[in-house]
Amino acid sequence: MPESKEQTLPALWSEELLKSTLRGFRQEIDGALESILPPESQRPRKLHQAMRYSVFSGGKRLRSILVLGACELCGGKRAEALPTACAVELVHTYSLIHDDLPPLDDDDLRRGKPSSHKAFGEATAILTGDALLTLAFEIISRENPSELAGPLALELARAAGSEGMIAGQAMDMEPEGKENMDLLRYIHSHKTGSLIAVSVRMGAITARAPQKLLKKLSNYGQNLGLAFQITDDLLDVEGKAAKLGKPVRQDQEHGKLTYPSVLGLERSRTEAEKLIAKAVAELSSFGESSGFLQALARSILKRQY
Amino acid sequence: MPESKEQTLPALWSEELLKSTLRGFRQEIDGALESILPPESQRPRKLHQAMRYSVFSGGKRLRSILVLGACELCGGKRAEALPTACAVELVHTYSLIHDDLPPLDDDDLRRGKPSSHKAFGEATAILTGDALLTLAFEIISRENPSELAGPLALELARAAGSEGMIAGQAMDMEPEGKENMDLLRYIHSHKTGSLIAVSVRMGAITARAPQKLLKKLSNYGQNLGLAFQITDDLLDVEGKAAKLGKPVRQDQEHGKLTYPSVLGLERSRTEAEKLIAKAVAELSSFGESSGFLQALARSILKRQY
Numbered sequence: 368m369p370e371s372k373e374q375t376l377p378a379l380w381s382e383e384l385l386k387s388t389l390r391g392f393r394q395e396i397d398g399a400l401e402s403i404l405p406p407e408s409q410r411p412r413k414l415h416q417a418m419r420y421s422v423f424s425g426g427k428r429l430r431s432i433l434v435l436g437a438c439e440l441c442g443g444k445r446a447e448a449l450p451t452a453c454a455v456e457l458v459h460t461y462s463l464i465h466d467d468l469p470p471l472d473d474d475d476l477r478r479g480k481p482s483s484h485k486a487f488g489e490a491t492a493i494l495t496g497d498a499l500l501t502l503a504f505e506i507i508s509r510e511n512p513s514e515l516a517g518p519l520a521l522e523l524a525r526a527a528g529s530e531g532m533i534a535g536q537a538m539d540m541e542p543e544g545k546e547n548m549d550l551l552r553y554i555h556s557h558k559t560g561s562l563i564a565v566s567v568r569m570g571a572i573t574a575r576a577p578q579k580l581l582k583k584l585s586n587y588g589q590n591l592g593l594a595f596q597i598t599d600d601l602l603d604v605e606g607k608a609a610k611l612g613k614p615v616r617q618d619q620e621h622g623k624l625t626y627p628s629v630l631g632l633e634r635s636r637t638e639a640e641k642l643i644a645k646a647v648a649e650l651s652s653f654g655e656s657s658g659f660l661q662a663l664a665r666s667i668l669k670r671q672y
Numbered sequence: 673m674p675e676s677k678e679q680t681l682p683a684l685w686s687e688e689l690l691k692s693t694l695r696g697f698r699q700e701i702d703g704a705l706e707s708i709l710p711p712e713s714q715r716p717r718k719l720h721q722a723m724r725y726s727v728f729s730g731g732k733r734l735r736s737i738l739v740l741g742a743c744e745l746c747g748g749k750r751a752e753a754l755p756t757a758c759a760v761e762l763v764h765t766y767s768l769i770h771d772d773l774p775p776l777d778d779d780d781l782r783r784g785k786p787s788s789h790k791a792f793g794e795a796t797a798i799l800t801g802d803a804l805l806t807l808a809f810e811i812i813s814r815e816n817p818s819e820l821a822g823p824l825a826l827e828l829a830r831a832a833g834s835e836g837m838i839a840g841q842a843m844d845m846e847p848e849g850k851e852n853m854d855l856l857r858y859i860h861s862h863k864t865g866s867l868i869a870v871s872v873r874m875g876a877i878t879a880r881a882p883q884k885l886l887k888k889l890s891n892y893g894q895n896l897g898l899a900f901q902i903t904d905d906l907l908d909v910e911g912k913a914a915k916l917g918k919p920v921r922q923d924q925e926h927g928k929l930t931y932p933s934v935l936g937l938e939r940s941r942t943e944a945e946k947l948i949a950k951a952v953a954e955l956s957s958f959g960e961s962s963g964f965l966q967a968l969a970r971s972i973l974k975r976q977y
Contacts (some may be wrong), residue, residue, distance in 0.1 A: 405834055405835060409835075410839065410843060410858070411834070411838075411839050411842035411843045411846070413842065413846065414834055414838065414839070414842040415834060418834065461802075465798055465799075465802060468795075468798060470793070470794035470795040470798060471795045471798065471799075488775070489775035490773075490775040490776045490845055491842070491845070493770055493773060493775060493776065493798065494770075494776075494838055494841060494842050496802070497766075497770060497801070497802075497805065497838055498833055498834035498838045500802065500805060500806065501805065501829050501832050501833040501834070501838065502829070502833055502834065504809045504825055504828075504829040505826060505829035505830055505833055507825070508813075508821075508822045508823070508825035508826040508829060509826050511822070513818070513819055513822045513823075514818055516813075516821060516822030516825065516826075517813045517816070517818045517821030517822050517825070518813070518818075520809055520812070520813035520821065520822070520825050521810060521813040521814050521821075523809075524806050524807070524809040524810035524813060525810055527806050528803055528806040528807055528810055529710055529716070529719055529720065529723065529803035529806070529807065530710060530714075533716075533719065533799050533802055533803045533806065534715065534716050534719070536799060537716035537718065537719040537796070537799050538715060538716045540795055540796070541716070541718065553715070
């Protein structure tokens with residue numbers, strides 16, 4: 368009955384319901400992050416201050432919300448996935464801090480505030496990223512049951528490492544083959560897609576989802592991740608500086624490869640829509656219970672999440 | 673019979689025996705690292721090249737050797753501890769790469785070769801450190817039995833994080849209270865001591881050592897780690913540039929707090945000797961089988977290992 372689903376789900380998940388659900392998830396995640404991060408009163412104070420500054424800088428918590436949503440969809444309890452959700456958020460934050468550094472993207476602003484190295488200096492920003500990455504693995508291995516700690520740490524490390532997220536960033540800096548569509552897809556699916564995809568996987572793994580469901584959710588995550596990067600590129604070009612809180616068009620200024628620069632605006636938008644449709648299709652066998660993850664995916668196109 | 677032990681052990685572990693044992697351990701570790709690191713032929717090539725460049729730059733492998741030695745002493749097989757030994761070496765290498773960066777220690781040379789950012793540029797050096805840190809957790813969680821993966825990842829993350837190794841580096845950069853002896857000890861025991869101490873602990877954990885032995889080996893590792901940092905400071909002052917492969921006296925130039933600058937050369941040397949004696953004393957209940965770790969500790973004073 369795919370028709371009835373298509374008719375039912377958007378009604379079940381109105382924009383309002385999605386927004387209020389996301390708000391609730393964010394509160395849970397922020398509360399958990401608050402208790403996980405070392406207090407600023409504790410040595411080394413500047414470092415701990417810098418860690419909190421970037422973690423609580425107004426991120427939308429997409430990745431951690433995906434961990435919670437996938438866990439619930441597979442029959443797990445949200446609370447069980449909360450530490451892992453926090454860990455993903457820490458990895459995401461570390462990657463932004465390091466990417467913003469002058470030798471990399473050299474961004475002075477992040478979410479409308481001075482980026483970490485502008486606020487605390489480059490040395491502290493480097494160490495802050497290192498500390499957040501390390502803390503992510505501390506939380507995963509400390510807060511999960513022993514049979515899950517290893518597999519979850521492995522998932523996260525693979526997705527974040529030199530053949531995952533860092534691979535995308537590293538290839539993005541290399542000058543060769545920028546017009547190559549395969550390379551563009553490689554960069555984006557690694558740089559942004561890996562962490563988004565693994566968020567969904569880790570939520571499912573926490574709920575002990577069987578391989579078949581895990582595979583579907585992995586596909587959902589991969590398509591979502593790539594679509595997310597494309598819409599990010601589109602926003603960048605379309606100059607919604609206020610919404611993003613960072614200078615626009617800087618990807619182009621830096622000679623970075625983006626979907627709009629290779630495919631043009633229209634085809635990029637179509638590509639993002641196709642990817643979201645694919646992502647949503649992967650959820651069909653879950654039925655109505657997947658309404659949240661469907662609505663979340665659709666909201667990516669509008670960047671309302 | 674403490675006397676007989678004192679008489680027996682040095683004879684059992686001649687300088688020659690120690691050297692050849694260390695050589696054997698290093699070969700095992702280097703072989704394992706070779707198979708663990710992604711090939712240079714694989715994307716992202718420059719990053720993988722930079723990872724191998726720093727990992728195979730002639731390090732003495734002290735930390736990974738301690739993992740193997742502690743595992744054997746507690747009745748485990750060396751091969752079981754080899755992945756964890758590699759992980760520690762990856763964390764150590766990442767910390768050197770990031771410490772050498774211009775905003776931090778700004779060192780152009782490391783072990784007589786251009787440091788990572790001189791050889792590959794700052795952006796790649798930052799990502800290379802990130803990738804090695806991440807790979808360490810990948811290896812720990814992939815290559816250990818499930819009941820050990822979590823505990824070992826937790827040990828490593830705590831020791832390397834914002835309340836371990838990074839705490840030492842962060843406090844070392846802060847200007848206040850440099851003459852304070854407590855702060856000096858804090859910095860050194862965190863910056864260098866944490867990772868050395870956890871290496872010993874992880875070896876013992878791999879061998880499923882009981883708490884009592886684990887405690888003794890932790891004390892051994894902590895004393896050893898602090899002694900190691902003091903002898904490093906002494907070498908720095910005494911100007912053995914050729915041996916260290918890096919410019920001497922730079923710690924003082926950077927206004928960094930060191931044992932020699934606070935206590936003077938003589939008292940620093942005495943302090944290191946005391947710490948090594950304490951470390952060795954922790955091994956007494958292990959008897960002759962601890963000969964290797966005793967000899968290794970004593971060699972720290974001469975930096976012959």
